[in-house]
Amino acid sequence: MTELTRARPMDYRGVAIVAPFTVPYSRYSERSAAWFIGTALRGMLDETGIGKEAVDGMSVSSFTLAPDSVVSLSEHFGMTPRWLEQIPFGGASGVISLRRAARAIQAGDANLIAAIGADTSQPESFKATAANFSTFSMDAVYPYGAAGPNAPFSLITQRYMDAYGATRSDFGQLCVSQRYNANRNPNALLGHKPLTIEQYLEARQIAGPLHLFDCVMPCAGADGFLVTRVEIAEELGLPYIVVLAADELHNAFSDDPVQLRGGWERFRDDLYQSAGLTPQDIDVVQTYDDYPVISMLQLEGLGFCPPGAAAEFLRTTRLTFDGGGLPHNTNGGQLSVGQAGCGYLGVVETLTQLLETAGERQVPGAAIGLVSGYGMVNYDRGLCSAAAILAKPGVGAAT
Protein backbone atom coordinates (compact mmCIF):
# COMPACT_ATOMS: atom_id res chain seq x y z
CA MET A 1 0.00 0.00 0.00
CA THR A 2 1.29 3.44 -0.87
CA GLU A 3 0.43 6.79 0.68
CA LEU A 4 -3.27 7.13 1.53
CA THR A 5 -5.37 10.06 0.40
CA ARG A 6 -5.26 12.78 2.99
CA ALA A 7 -8.56 13.36 4.77
CA ARG A 8 -9.38 16.90 5.82
CA PRO A 9 -9.64 17.19 9.62
CA MET A 10 -13.16 17.27 11.03
CA ASP A 11 -14.45 20.59 12.30
CA TYR A 12 -13.99 21.85 15.85
CA ARG A 13 -17.64 22.66 16.43
CA GLY A 14 -18.71 23.05 20.04
CA VAL A 15 -15.26 23.92 21.41
CA ALA A 16 -14.69 27.15 23.32
CA ILE A 17 -11.37 28.65 24.39
CA VAL A 18 -11.37 31.01 27.34
CA ALA A 19 -9.14 32.83 29.77
CA PRO A 20 -5.84 33.48 27.93
CA PHE A 21 -3.29 34.17 30.62
CA THR A 22 0.40 35.08 30.86
CA VAL A 23 2.71 34.78 33.85
CA PRO A 24 5.04 37.70 33.11
CA TYR A 25 8.41 36.67 31.73
CA SER A 26 11.76 37.22 33.39
CA ARG A 27 15.25 36.63 31.98
CA TYR A 28 16.13 34.22 34.77
CA SER A 29 14.23 32.69 37.66
CA GLU A 30 15.02 30.48 40.61
CA ARG A 31 11.47 29.11 40.35
CA SER A 32 10.83 25.78 38.63
CA ALA A 33 8.80 25.21 35.48
CA ALA A 34 6.18 23.59 37.72
CA TRP A 35 5.87 26.88 39.62
CA PHE A 36 5.22 28.74 36.38
CA ILE A 37 2.67 26.17 35.19
CA GLY A 38 0.83 26.16 38.52
CA THR A 39 0.88 29.95 38.74
CA ALA A 40 -0.63 30.16 35.25
CA LEU A 41 -3.32 27.68 36.30
CA ARG A 42 -4.14 29.67 39.40
CA GLY A 43 -4.27 32.86 37.38
CA MET A 44 -6.75 31.39 34.93
CA LEU A 45 -8.92 30.03 37.73
CA ASP A 46 -8.87 33.38 39.51
CA GLU A 47 -9.84 35.20 36.34
CA THR A 48 -12.76 32.90 35.59
CA GLY A 49 -13.94 32.06 39.09
CA ILE A 50 -13.68 28.37 38.24
CA GLY A 51 -12.65 25.98 41.02
CA LYS A 52 -9.62 23.78 40.61
CA GLU A 53 -11.84 20.69 40.99
CA ALA A 54 -13.60 21.53 37.72
CA VAL A 55 -10.38 21.19 35.73
CA ASP A 56 -10.42 17.55 34.61
CA GLY A 57 -7.78 17.79 31.92
CA MET A 58 -4.35 19.31 31.52
CA SER A 59 -2.01 19.66 28.55
CA VAL A 60 1.44 21.09 29.18
CA SER A 61 4.61 21.82 27.26
CA SER A 62 8.00 22.69 28.67
CA PHE A 63 11.67 22.18 27.91
CA THR A 64 12.54 22.58 31.57
CA LEU A 65 9.98 20.52 33.48
CA ALA A 66 12.06 17.32 33.56
CA PRO A 67 12.50 15.13 35.50
CA ASP A 68 8.86 15.87 36.31
CA SER A 69 6.09 15.43 33.76
CA VAL A 70 2.46 16.42 33.45
CA VAL A 71 1.39 13.57 35.71
CA SER A 72 3.81 14.77 38.38
CA LEU A 73 1.92 18.04 38.29
CA SER A 74 -1.35 16.36 39.22
CA GLU A 75 0.25 15.53 42.56
CA HIS A 76 1.98 18.91 42.89
CA PHE A 77 -1.27 20.71 42.29
CA GLY A 78 -3.60 18.31 44.14
CA MET A 79 -5.69 17.43 41.10
CA THR A 80 -7.39 14.26 39.86
CA PRO A 81 -7.59 14.79 36.11
CA ARG A 82 -9.11 12.20 33.78
CA TRP A 83 -7.21 13.48 30.77
CA LEU A 84 -3.53 14.43 30.56
CA GLU A 85 -1.33 15.33 27.63
CA GLN A 86 2.23 16.52 27.26
CA ILE A 87 3.16 18.08 23.95
CA PRO A 88 6.91 18.05 23.18
CA PHE A 89 6.86 19.85 19.83
CA GLY A 90 8.84 22.99 20.66
CA GLY A 91 7.37 26.10 19.10
CA ALA A 92 4.48 24.17 17.55
CA SER A 93 3.31 22.93 20.93
CA GLY A 94 0.85 25.72 21.66
CA VAL A 95 -1.19 25.17 18.52
CA ILE A 96 -0.97 21.40 18.78
CA SER A 97 -1.94 21.47 22.46
CA LEU A 98 -4.99 23.46 21.44
CA ARG A 99 -5.85 20.86 18.77
CA ARG A 100 -5.45 17.92 21.14
CA ALA A 101 -7.46 19.58 23.87
CA ALA A 102 -10.22 20.57 21.46
CA ARG A 103 -10.56 16.98 20.25
CA ALA A 104 -10.73 15.69 23.82
CA ILE A 105 -13.49 18.17 24.57
CA GLN A 106 -15.43 17.13 21.46
CA ALA A 107 -15.03 13.45 22.35
CA GLY A 108 -16.20 13.97 25.91
CA ASP A 109 -12.91 12.81 27.38
CA ALA A 110 -12.79 15.96 29.49
CA ASN A 111 -14.96 18.97 30.30
CA LEU A 112 -12.38 21.60 31.05
CA ILE A 113 -8.73 21.42 30.03
CA ALA A 114 -5.96 23.75 31.12
CA ALA A 115 -3.39 24.09 28.33
CA ILE A 116 -0.17 25.65 29.57
CA GLY A 117 3.30 26.21 28.16
CA ALA A 118 5.99 27.26 30.59
CA ASP A 119 9.72 27.33 31.11
CA THR A 120 12.11 28.41 33.74
CA SER A 121 15.55 29.77 32.97
CA GLN A 122 18.84 29.79 34.77
CA PRO A 123 22.17 30.97 33.40
CA GLU A 124 23.35 27.43 32.58
CA SER A 125 20.00 25.84 31.73
CA PHE A 126 19.94 26.98 28.11
CA LYS A 127 23.36 25.48 27.46
CA ALA A 128 22.20 22.18 28.96
CA THR A 129 19.12 22.14 26.73
CA ALA A 130 21.13 23.02 23.64
CA ALA A 131 23.90 20.51 24.32
CA ASN A 132 21.50 17.61 24.87
CA PHE A 133 18.68 18.59 22.54
CA SER A 134 18.49 15.39 20.47
CA THR A 135 20.69 12.47 19.52
CA PHE A 136 21.16 13.84 16.00
CA SER A 137 22.04 17.25 17.37
CA MET A 138 24.48 15.79 19.88
CA ASP A 139 26.32 13.88 17.15
CA ALA A 140 25.98 16.13 14.14
CA VAL A 141 25.36 19.76 15.20
CA TYR A 142 26.69 20.60 18.65
CA PRO A 143 30.29 19.47 17.96
CA TYR A 144 30.44 22.06 15.15
CA GLY A 145 31.05 25.21 17.13
CA ALA A 146 28.60 24.50 19.95
CA ALA A 147 26.45 27.44 18.92
CA GLY A 148 23.14 25.90 20.00
CA PRO A 149 20.17 26.74 17.77
CA ASN A 150 22.08 29.68 16.26
CA ALA A 151 24.04 27.17 14.13
CA PRO A 152 21.22 25.60 12.12
CA PHE A 153 19.19 28.81 12.05
CA SER A 154 22.10 30.87 10.77
CA LEU A 155 22.60 28.36 7.96
CA ILE A 156 18.88 28.46 7.11
CA THR A 157 18.93 32.26 7.16
CA GLN A 158 22.03 32.45 4.96
CA ARG A 159 20.55 29.98 2.48
CA TYR A 160 17.30 31.97 2.38
CA MET A 161 19.20 35.20 1.70
CA ASP A 162 21.27 33.56 -1.05
CA ALA A 163 18.22 31.96 -2.67
CA TYR A 164 15.79 34.89 -2.56
CA GLY A 165 17.86 38.04 -2.16
CA ALA A 166 16.53 38.90 1.28
CA THR A 167 18.67 41.36 3.20
CA ARG A 168 19.30 42.17 6.84
CA SER A 169 17.14 45.24 6.41
CA ASP A 170 14.22 42.99 5.52
CA PHE A 171 14.65 40.96 8.69
CA GLY A 172 15.04 44.25 10.50
CA GLN A 173 11.63 45.45 9.34
CA LEU A 174 10.06 42.47 11.05
CA CYS A 175 12.03 42.94 14.26
CA VAL A 176 11.43 46.68 14.45
CA SER A 177 7.70 46.25 13.83
CA GLN A 178 7.48 43.69 16.58
CA ARG A 179 9.35 45.92 19.01
CA TYR A 180 6.90 48.71 18.21
CA ASN A 181 4.10 46.32 19.21
CA ALA A 182 6.01 45.20 22.30
CA ASN A 183 6.36 48.81 23.41
CA ARG A 184 2.60 48.61 24.08
CA ASN A 185 2.76 45.25 25.88
CA PRO A 186 3.55 45.52 29.61
CA ASN A 187 4.46 41.82 29.67
CA ALA A 188 7.13 42.11 26.95
CA LEU A 189 10.55 41.64 28.47
CA LEU A 190 12.12 44.09 26.00
CA GLY A 191 9.00 46.22 25.69
CA HIS A 192 10.51 49.14 27.56
CA LYS A 193 13.22 49.56 24.93
CA PRO A 194 12.59 51.10 21.53
CA LEU A 195 14.34 49.56 18.53
CA THR A 196 15.16 51.46 15.35
CA ILE A 197 16.30 49.95 12.08
CA GLU A 198 19.66 51.65 12.64
CA GLN A 199 20.06 49.98 16.03
CA TYR A 200 19.05 46.68 14.49
CA LEU A 201 21.63 46.96 11.71
CA GLU A 202 24.42 48.03 14.06
CA ALA A 203 23.87 45.18 16.53
CA ARG A 204 26.56 42.70 17.48
CA GLN A 205 27.07 39.77 15.10
CA ILE A 206 26.22 36.35 16.56
CA ALA A 207 26.39 33.81 13.73
CA GLY A 208 26.75 34.67 10.05
CA PRO A 209 23.77 36.82 9.11
CA LEU A 210 22.26 36.57 12.59
CA HIS A 211 22.88 39.54 14.83
CA LEU A 212 21.71 40.28 18.36
CA PHE A 213 18.13 41.28 17.59
CA ASP A 214 17.57 38.26 15.31
CA CYS A 215 18.07 35.80 18.14
CA VAL A 216 15.28 35.02 20.55
CA MET A 217 16.08 35.40 24.25
CA PRO A 218 15.35 32.31 26.36
CA CYS A 219 13.64 33.26 29.59
CA ALA A 220 11.22 32.13 32.28
CA GLY A 221 7.46 32.51 32.05
CA ALA A 222 4.17 30.84 31.22
CA ASP A 223 1.22 31.19 28.89
CA GLY A 224 -2.02 29.28 29.09
CA PHE A 225 -5.68 29.06 28.18
CA LEU A 226 -8.68 26.92 29.06
CA VAL A 227 -10.47 24.71 26.56
CA THR A 228 -14.05 23.63 27.20
CA ARG A 229 -17.47 23.17 25.58
CA VAL A 230 -19.34 26.20 24.27
CA GLU A 231 -22.29 25.51 26.54
CA ILE A 232 -20.06 25.46 29.62
CA ALA A 233 -18.46 28.77 28.65
CA GLU A 234 -21.87 30.29 28.08
CA GLU A 235 -23.26 28.88 31.33
CA LEU A 236 -20.35 30.45 33.22
CA GLY A 237 -20.75 33.70 31.33
CA LEU A 238 -17.19 33.57 30.03
CA PRO A 239 -16.29 35.31 26.79
CA TYR A 240 -14.89 32.69 24.43
CA ILE A 241 -13.23 32.11 21.09
CA VAL A 242 -13.86 29.25 18.68
CA VAL A 243 -11.61 27.17 16.43
CA LEU A 244 -12.47 27.43 12.73
CA ALA A 245 -9.68 25.14 11.53
CA ALA A 246 -6.38 23.69 12.66
CA ASP A 247 -3.80 21.32 11.26
CA GLU A 248 -0.23 20.13 11.60
CA LEU A 249 2.46 18.28 9.66
CA HIS A 250 5.84 16.97 10.68
CA ASN A 251 9.08 16.42 8.76
CA ALA A 252 7.66 17.79 5.52
CA PHE A 253 9.92 18.28 2.50
CA SER A 254 12.70 16.29 4.11
CA ASP A 255 14.53 16.04 0.78
CA ASP A 256 15.06 19.80 0.56
CA PRO A 257 18.82 20.36 1.00
CA VAL A 258 18.25 23.28 3.41
CA GLN A 259 14.90 24.22 4.89
CA LEU A 260 13.26 26.98 2.88
CA ARG A 261 9.68 25.88 3.59
CA GLY A 262 7.71 23.99 6.19
CA GLY A 263 4.63 21.83 6.22
CA TRP A 264 2.15 24.73 6.19
CA GLU A 265 1.85 24.82 2.41
CA ARG A 266 0.81 21.17 2.41
CA PHE A 267 -2.28 21.77 4.56
CA ARG A 268 -3.09 25.45 4.11
CA ASP A 269 -5.70 24.94 1.37
CA ASP A 270 -7.62 22.58 3.64
CA LEU A 271 -7.15 24.99 6.52
CA TYR A 272 -8.66 27.96 4.72
CA GLN A 273 -11.40 25.90 3.04
CA SER A 274 -12.43 24.42 6.39
CA ALA A 275 -12.72 27.93 7.77
CA GLY A 276 -14.44 29.24 4.65
CA LEU A 277 -11.81 31.96 4.47
CA THR A 278 -8.80 33.18 2.53
CA PRO A 279 -5.58 34.77 3.85
CA GLN A 280 -7.09 38.16 3.04
CA ASP A 281 -9.81 37.55 5.64
CA ILE A 282 -7.35 37.24 8.53
CA ASP A 283 -7.37 40.25 10.84
CA VAL A 284 -4.38 39.35 12.99
CA VAL A 285 -1.50 36.85 12.61
CA GLN A 286 0.92 35.40 15.13
CA THR A 287 3.84 33.37 13.78
CA TYR A 288 6.46 31.53 15.79
CA ASP A 289 9.46 33.84 15.67
CA ASP A 290 12.53 32.26 17.15
CA TYR A 291 14.37 33.93 14.26
CA PRO A 292 12.95 36.36 11.66
CA VAL A 293 13.43 34.01 8.71
CA ILE A 294 11.17 31.45 10.37
CA SER A 295 8.32 33.95 10.53
CA MET A 296 8.93 34.64 6.85
CA LEU A 297 8.64 30.93 6.02
CA GLN A 298 5.30 30.87 7.84
CA LEU A 299 3.96 33.96 6.06
CA GLU A 300 4.88 32.28 2.77
CA GLY A 301 3.64 28.83 3.72
CA LEU A 302 0.31 30.16 4.91
CA GLY A 303 -0.34 32.07 1.71
CA PHE A 304 0.20 35.67 2.76
CA CYS A 305 2.80 35.94 0.01
CA PRO A 306 4.34 33.56 -2.54
CA PRO A 307 7.32 31.33 -1.69
CA GLY A 308 10.49 33.38 -1.50
CA ALA A 309 8.60 36.68 -1.57
CA ALA A 310 8.41 37.48 2.13
CA ALA A 311 11.18 40.07 1.88
CA GLU A 312 9.23 41.99 -0.74
CA PHE A 313 6.09 41.51 1.35
CA LEU A 314 7.82 43.06 4.35
CA ARG A 315 8.99 45.99 2.24
CA THR A 316 5.42 46.80 1.24
CA THR A 317 3.28 45.62 4.16
CA ARG A 318 3.26 47.14 7.62
CA LEU A 319 3.25 44.52 10.34
CA THR A 320 2.55 46.80 13.29
CA PHE A 321 -0.75 46.41 15.12
CA ASP A 322 -1.92 49.82 13.93
CA GLY A 323 -0.18 50.11 10.59
CA GLY A 324 -3.10 49.20 8.38
CA GLY A 325 -1.23 46.28 6.83
CA LEU A 326 -1.11 42.82 8.37
CA PRO A 327 -1.03 43.05 12.17
CA HIS A 328 1.61 40.46 13.03
CA ASN A 329 3.02 39.30 16.36
CA THR A 330 1.03 42.04 17.97
CA ASN A 331 2.41 41.46 21.47
CA GLY A 332 5.96 41.86 20.18
CA GLY A 333 6.49 38.17 19.48
CA GLN A 334 9.16 36.16 21.14
CA LEU A 335 11.86 38.40 19.70
CA SER A 336 10.64 41.19 21.98
CA VAL A 337 8.67 39.35 24.67
CA GLY A 338 11.15 36.51 25.24
CA GLN A 339 11.04 32.77 24.64
CA ALA A 340 9.33 30.53 27.15
CA GLY A 341 6.61 27.98 26.92
CA CYS A 342 6.83 26.41 23.50
CA GLY A 343 4.66 28.59 21.31
CA TYR A 344 1.67 29.14 23.59
CA LEU A 345 2.51 32.87 23.47
CA GLY A 346 1.05 33.23 19.98
CA VAL A 347 -2.12 31.36 20.89
CA VAL A 348 -2.63 33.53 23.96
CA GLU A 349 -2.08 36.72 21.97
CA THR A 350 -4.51 35.61 19.27
CA LEU A 351 -7.15 34.90 21.91
CA THR A 352 -6.41 38.22 23.63
CA GLN A 353 -6.83 40.15 20.40
CA LEU A 354 -10.07 38.37 19.48
CA LEU A 355 -11.46 38.93 22.98
CA GLU A 356 -10.45 42.59 22.54
CA THR A 357 -8.53 42.68 25.80
CA ALA A 358 -5.16 43.64 24.31
CA GLY A 359 -5.21 47.17 25.69
CA GLU A 360 -2.94 49.65 23.95
CA ARG A 361 -1.97 47.21 21.21
CA GLN A 362 -5.51 46.12 20.38
CA VAL A 363 -6.21 45.66 16.68
CA PRO A 364 -9.59 47.37 16.28
CA GLY A 365 -12.35 44.96 15.35
CA ALA A 366 -10.14 41.88 15.20
CA ALA A 367 -12.54 39.00 14.60
CA ILE A 368 -10.45 36.33 12.88
CA GLY A 369 -6.94 35.38 13.88
CA LEU A 370 -4.37 32.94 12.58
CA VAL A 371 -1.65 31.49 14.79
CA SER A 372 1.10 29.26 13.48
CA GLY A 373 3.75 27.15 15.11
CA TYR A 374 7.15 25.81 14.16
CA GLY A 375 9.29 23.59 16.25
CA MET A 376 11.98 21.10 17.01
CA VAL A 377 15.19 21.56 15.09
CA ASN A 378 16.09 17.97 15.80
CA TYR A 379 19.01 18.24 13.38
CA ASP A 380 19.24 20.93 10.70
CA ARG A 381 15.61 22.01 10.31
CA GLY A 382 12.39 22.47 12.22
CA LEU A 383 10.27 19.35 11.97
CA CYS A 384 6.91 20.58 13.25
CA SER A 385 4.53 22.86 11.40
CA ALA A 386 1.12 23.78 12.77
CA ALA A 387 -1.52 26.45 12.35
CA ALA A 388 -4.99 27.31 13.61
CA ILE A 389 -7.60 29.83 12.60
CA LEU A 390 -9.55 31.19 15.56
CA ALA A 391 -12.53 33.53 15.58
CA LYS A 392 -15.15 35.27 17.62
CA PRO A 393 -18.32 33.18 17.92
CA GLY A 394 -20.58 33.55 14.92
CA VAL A 395 -17.76 34.46 12.54
CA GLY A 396 -16.64 32.08 9.79
CA ALA A 397 -17.86 28.66 8.68
CA ALA A 398 -17.68 26.28 11.60
CA THR A 399 -19.46 27.93 14.50
Next chain:
Amino acid sequence: MNKQIPPSRGTAHGAASAEGSAAIALSLQRCAECGAWQYPSRELCSNCLSDKLLWQAADPRSIYLAGVLLQHSLEDYFLQDLPWHIAAVRLTGELTAISHCAGTDIDPGTELWTFSHPDLSGAGVLISVPRSTPIETAEQRSAIVREMGLLEDS
Protein backbone atom coordinates in the same frame (compact mmCIF):
# COMPACT_ATOMS: atom_id res chain seq x y z
CA MET B 1 48.76 26.61 24.47
CA ASN B 2 46.70 24.48 26.79
CA LYS B 3 43.59 23.79 24.75
CA GLN B 4 40.44 22.42 26.28
CA ILE B 5 38.76 19.39 24.82
CA PRO B 6 35.97 20.04 22.32
CA PRO B 7 32.45 19.14 23.46
CA SER B 8 31.66 15.47 23.08
CA ARG B 9 28.24 14.38 24.26
CA GLY B 10 27.60 12.19 21.24
CA THR B 11 25.87 8.84 21.11
CA ALA B 12 27.42 5.43 20.50
CA HIS B 13 26.38 5.69 16.87
CA GLY B 14 28.11 8.98 16.52
CA ALA B 15 31.23 7.57 18.11
CA ALA B 16 31.22 4.76 15.57
CA SER B 17 31.73 7.31 12.84
CA ALA B 18 35.19 8.04 14.20
CA GLU B 19 36.29 4.44 13.72
CA GLY B 20 37.95 3.68 10.44
CA SER B 21 37.98 7.28 9.37
CA ALA B 22 41.75 7.40 9.44
CA ALA B 23 42.10 4.88 6.62
CA ILE B 24 39.52 6.31 4.25
CA ALA B 25 38.45 9.88 3.67
CA LEU B 26 34.75 9.56 4.36
CA SER B 27 32.72 6.74 5.83
CA LEU B 28 28.97 6.90 6.20
CA GLN B 29 26.27 4.43 7.07
CA ARG B 30 24.56 2.73 4.14
CA CYS B 31 21.61 0.38 4.19
CA ALA B 32 22.53 -3.16 3.11
CA GLU B 33 18.94 -3.78 2.00
CA CYS B 34 17.93 -0.69 0.00
CA GLY B 35 21.27 1.09 -0.49
CA ALA B 36 20.19 4.42 1.05
CA TRP B 37 22.94 6.52 2.67
CA GLN B 38 22.25 7.80 6.18
CA TYR B 39 23.32 10.93 8.02
CA PRO B 40 23.36 11.66 10.93
CA SER B 41 24.19 8.11 11.98
CA ARG B 42 21.31 6.04 13.36
CA GLU B 43 20.13 2.52 14.11
CA LEU B 44 17.49 2.05 11.41
CA CYS B 45 17.40 2.98 7.74
CA SER B 46 15.30 6.10 7.23
CA ASN B 47 14.06 4.70 3.93
CA CYS B 48 13.14 1.06 4.64
CA LEU B 49 13.59 0.76 8.44
CA SER B 50 16.10 -2.07 8.09
CA ASP B 51 18.64 -2.33 10.89
CA LYS B 52 21.31 -3.57 8.49
CA LEU B 53 23.30 -0.37 8.30
CA LEU B 54 26.95 -0.74 7.39
CA TRP B 55 29.73 1.84 7.55
CA GLN B 56 31.02 2.20 4.00
CA ALA B 57 33.45 4.39 2.15
CA ALA B 58 31.47 7.27 0.66
CA ASP B 59 32.28 9.73 -2.09
CA PRO B 60 33.99 12.71 -0.42
CA ARG B 61 32.84 15.12 -3.12
CA SER B 62 30.37 17.61 -1.67
CA ILE B 63 28.54 20.81 -2.57
CA TYR B 64 28.63 23.92 -0.37
CA LEU B 65 25.01 24.85 0.38
CA ALA B 66 25.50 27.63 2.91
CA GLY B 67 28.13 28.67 5.38
CA VAL B 68 28.46 31.05 8.30
CA LEU B 69 31.09 32.36 10.66
CA LEU B 70 30.05 31.74 14.24
CA GLN B 71 30.88 34.69 16.47
CA HIS B 72 29.60 33.08 19.65
CA SER B 73 29.75 29.64 21.23
CA LEU B 74 28.34 27.98 24.32
CA GLU B 75 31.63 26.13 24.85
CA ASP B 76 34.97 27.56 25.95
CA TYR B 77 36.77 25.33 23.46
CA PHE B 78 35.41 27.29 20.51
CA LEU B 79 35.32 30.68 22.21
CA GLN B 80 39.10 30.88 21.98
CA ASP B 81 39.08 30.34 18.21
CA LEU B 82 36.19 32.52 17.05
CA PRO B 83 35.08 33.24 14.43
CA TRP B 84 34.48 29.61 13.56
CA HIS B 85 33.42 28.58 10.04
CA ILE B 86 30.70 25.95 9.69
CA ALA B 87 28.90 24.94 6.53
CA ALA B 88 25.93 22.96 5.35
CA VAL B 89 27.12 20.66 2.58
CA ARG B 90 25.37 18.14 0.35
CA LEU B 91 26.89 14.66 0.43
CA THR B 92 26.29 11.80 -2.00
CA GLY B 93 23.71 14.01 -3.66
CA GLU B 94 21.09 13.06 -1.07
CA LEU B 95 22.27 14.06 2.41
CA THR B 96 22.81 17.40 4.12
CA ALA B 97 25.56 17.56 6.70
CA ILE B 98 26.79 20.34 8.93
CA SER B 99 30.59 20.39 8.89
CA HIS B 100 33.61 22.33 9.98
CA CYS B 101 34.86 24.29 6.99
CA ALA B 102 38.46 25.22 6.26
CA GLY B 103 37.89 27.64 3.39
CA THR B 104 36.88 31.29 3.30
CA ASP B 105 34.66 33.27 0.93
CA ILE B 106 33.07 30.19 -0.57
CA ASP B 107 30.10 30.72 -2.86
CA PRO B 108 26.98 28.54 -2.64
CA GLY B 109 27.23 25.70 -5.13
CA THR B 110 31.01 25.45 -4.86
CA GLU B 111 32.36 21.90 -5.07
CA LEU B 112 34.31 20.81 -1.99
CA TRP B 113 35.82 17.77 -0.37
CA THR B 114 34.22 16.56 2.86
CA PHE B 115 36.05 13.99 4.98
CA SER B 116 35.58 12.54 8.43
CA HIS B 117 38.20 12.66 11.17
CA PRO B 118 38.30 12.34 14.95
CA ASP B 119 38.58 15.64 16.77
CA LEU B 120 40.53 16.03 20.01
CA SER B 121 37.68 14.52 22.02
CA GLY B 122 37.69 11.42 19.81
CA ALA B 123 34.36 12.22 18.21
CA GLY B 124 34.15 11.77 14.48
CA VAL B 125 33.52 15.10 12.81
CA LEU B 126 33.17 16.19 9.21
CA ILE B 127 35.62 18.64 7.64
CA SER B 128 34.96 20.43 4.35
CA VAL B 129 37.79 21.95 2.33
CA PRO B 130 38.19 23.44 -1.15
CA ARG B 131 38.84 20.94 -3.95
CA SER B 132 42.29 22.45 -4.38
CA THR B 133 43.29 21.00 -0.99
CA PRO B 134 44.69 17.44 -1.25
CA ILE B 135 42.96 14.94 1.06
CA GLU B 136 44.11 11.62 -0.41
CA THR B 137 46.23 10.49 2.52
CA ALA B 138 45.48 10.20 6.23
CA GLU B 139 48.49 12.42 6.89
CA GLN B 140 47.11 15.16 4.68
CA ARG B 141 43.73 15.02 6.36
CA SER B 142 45.18 15.00 9.86
CA ALA B 143 47.33 18.00 8.97
CA ILE B 144 44.23 19.92 7.89
CA VAL B 145 42.41 19.06 11.11
CA ARG B 146 45.44 20.01 13.17
CA GLU B 147 45.78 23.29 11.30
CA MET B 148 42.13 24.07 12.08
CA GLY B 149 42.84 23.65 15.77
CA LEU B 150 40.70 20.57 16.26
CA LEU B 151 43.64 18.45 17.46
CA GLU B 152 46.02 18.99 20.30
CA ASP B 153 48.64 21.60 19.56
CA SER B 154 51.99 20.06 18.73
